[in-house]
Amino acid sequence: MPIAPIITFKAGQCEVDDGSSRPLKVKPQPQPGYLYLYSEDDLIHFCWRKRDQSLDEPELDLVMVPTDGSFVPYEHNANSEPTAKTNGRIFVLKFASSSQRYLFWMQSKPQSRDGDPSWFSPRDRKIGDIVNRLLQGEEVNVTSELASVRNVDDRDDDDDETMEDVEGTRGQHAHRGSGSGGAGPDATGGDVREEGEESREGGADGARAASSSAPDAAAAVRNFLESLRGQQGLSGGHQQQSDVPYPHLNHLLPTAITVPVIDSAAPEYIDSLLSFLPPSVIVLANGTAAAEESQGEPSADAIEAAKASLSFDDKRSLLKRVLRSPQLNQALGVLTMALRDGGLPLVADALGISVENGGYMQGSGMPLGGGQAVKVFVDGVRKTVQERRQ
Secondary structure, three states, rough: OOOOOOOOEEEEEEEEEEOOOOOOOEEEEOOOOOEEEEOOOOOOEEEEOOOOOOOOOOOEEEOOOOOEHHHHHHHHOOOOOOOOOOOOOOOEEEOOOOOOEEEEEOOOOOOOOOOOOOOOHHHHHHHHHHHHHOOHHHHOOOOHHOOOOOOOOOOOOOOOOOOOOOOOOOHHHHHHHHHOOOOOOOOOOOOOOOHHHHHHHHHHOOOOOOOOOOOOHHHHHHHHHHHHOOOOOOOOOOOOOOOOOOOHHHHHHHHHHHHHHOOOOOOHHHHHHOOOOOOHHHHHOOHHHHHHHHOOOOOHHHHHHHHHOOOHEEEEEEHHHHOOOOOHHHHHHHHHHHHHHHHHHHHHHHHOOOHHHHHHHOOOOOOOHEEEEEEHHHHHHHHHHHHHHO
């Protein structure tokens, strides 16, 4: 099925420094690119690709759960702590389900009358607002929204090459993609203690987006949840009971805990963990031409051959890359939101996990929700493991 972006605009990725200096600096990467959003199975995909790549070849493809993500401008004078001023327009993608952050810079000509490269024009803000509203699950008429805003001076909206036209995929998403913004390729941000530092914490040991080491981690969870679609209980609105505060799954599994476990694990335990990875991840880790050219699900023989070709250190390295990948972090966030929105009974049943009262409220056919559902799920996992060991 061809991809039909809802909105596309020029933007580049940013990288946070290694933490050796204070304040932390954000360095926009010079690679020209596009940010674009499209809808698939009622979920928004937030993507970034190089300008010379096709729509179906994004380096970053995040499947967004409605209301989990927000897309906001980074403004130095809006922070509670004093910060250095940026010399570019930077937007931050944040998540309610994790502390992970992605930073992007607008790559077209700034619109400030006085030449201030960090000034957000009305059109810049409108683009950010459209993206943020789409992430909340709203229907947005992109063409109408962009047509309603004008910059305050008489400069052209975009001094870059003409943006390709893109069509909306459904309903109010019809639009004509365009964009504006900009900072030079050597631009650096100010103090990003709220954005950059948390990005490194959420990314786990500095893991970056668009890693090919675990391409199917998020997809595996997404496909599992899609298999439950349409069944009673996975639809939200089931949180009538009093909620309890409880961490999200990705907060319970930080790499500060999980990676040392891999470092000290016995070969038998490493092999058992590998069996839970998507087969394509193991085959890709083998690095053979046949694996790269394979378009379908790898055969059992290919999987076993890939495992046999990996040394113990290779297997351990693969598992650590998966644990550090932003895809796994996002997948845990997606699973958390599914549990919080009433999916506990179905998820527990599908995974063979015994949970209290089947995941329902006492004396009711209403599924548990919120933090209470996550807590019952974690307790059920612990109890099920203990029972199987006995």
